[in-house]
Amino acid sequence: MAPPDTVLDELFDKNLAWANAKNEKDPTFFRRLAEQQAPRFLWVGCSDSRVPANDVVGLDPGELFVHRNIANVVHSSDMNLLAVLEFAVEVLRVRHVIVCGHYGCGGVKRAVENAEGRLGEGHTLVDHWLAPVVDLCIRHRAAIDRTAAPATPLDKLCELNVSLQMRRLAATPVLKTAWARGLDVTVHGWIYGIGDGLLRDLGTTLSSSEELAALPPLDDLLATPHEPMSAARLHAVAAFLEMELADMGAIAPFGSACTCGAWDNGPFGAEREEME
Numbered sequence: 001m002a003p004p005d006t007v008l009d010e011l012f013d014k015n016l017a018w019a020n021a022k023n024e025k026d027p028t029f030f031r032r033l034a035e036q037q038a039p040r041f042l043w044v045g046c047s048d049s050r051v052p053a054n055d056v057v058g059l060d061p062g063e064l065f066v067h068r069n070i071a072n073v074v075h076s077s078d079m080n081l082l083a084v085l086e087f088a089v090e091v092l093r094v095r096h097v098i099v100c101g102h103y104g105c106g107g108v109k110r111a112v113e114n115a116e117g118r119l120g121e122g123h124t125l126v127d128h129w130l131a132p133v134v135d136l137c138i139r140h141r142a143a144i145d146r147t148a149a150p151a152t153p154l155d156k157l158c159e160l161n162v163s164l165q166m167r168r169l170a171a172t173p174v175l176k177t178a179w180a181r182g183l184d185v186t187v188h189g190w191i192y193g194i195g196d197g198l199l200r201d202l203g204t205t206l207s208s209s210e211e212l213a214a215l216p217p218l219d220d221l222l223a224t225p226h227e228p229m230s231a232a233r234l235h236a237v238a239a240f241l242e243m244e245l246a247d248m249g250a251i252a253p254f255g256s257a258c259t260c261g262a263w264d265n266g267p268f269g270a271e272r273e274e275m276e
């Protein structure tokens with residue numbers, strides 16, 4: 001028998017403290033969870049330890065179904081991902097599938113090094129896994145290099161990788177079949193900033209195979225830059241809009257509501273609905 005490991009003991013102590021805190025706040029929490037899970041969202045994200053899915057969206061156990069792998073890659077032959085996706089869509093009936101990458105992704109960085117021939121003889125299984133991202137780097141590097149500051153080429157690649165992977169997810173038989181049967185499920189593309197803790201919406205959603213077929217080529221996304229929208233920015237724009245409209249006497253003075261009420265009624269109402 002291995003000697004006791006105090007580092008691992010710490011994990012059990014932290015677990016006990018966490019379970020006690022949950023029980024104190026809500027004595028029926030674990031009993032309810034044991035009976036059933038009813039998550040409303042599926043998260044397909046990177047395995048990076050700095051992007052803990054539940055934490056960054058403030059959701060409790062039971063509220064988020066999760067699949068993570070290095071660089072949030074979608075392989076059409078990945079039985080793990082396909083089974084998770086099928087269960088989420090067909091059994092749990094989640095309506096939102098979130099493909100979430102992150103800036104500074106080590107997997108994307110590794111793919112860039114591979115694409116630039118900087119790995120030498122050091123190829124590993126991870127590089128095999130990252131092949132679609134390497135291909136992405138090679139195909140779109142010229143367009144990425146032309147994108148304007150402040151986004152770095154790596155940031156842009158991390159965003160483009162999300163756009164690619166959400167397309168690949170939408171092309172799986174699981175989603176094609178679900179949409180053909182009329183199920184209401186939407187794929188979203190988000191990116192997380194490990195430097196500021198904020199999620200950003202990349203502005204594309206997919207709710208049908210027709211929408212997937214109508215998407216512009218990835219190079220077009222780079223030619224017409226879309227600034228990813230965090231909640232902080234969304235609220236700031238909403239407040240600004242409300243001030244402008246108040247000046248015009250169109251609505252009640254600023255201060256009446258910046259809980260995004262402006263978005264429901266304002267000029268960006270449709271955009272807000274799309275984001276939700």
Ligand SMILES: [Zn+2]
Nearest residue numbers: 046048105106
């Ligand atoms: Zn990553």
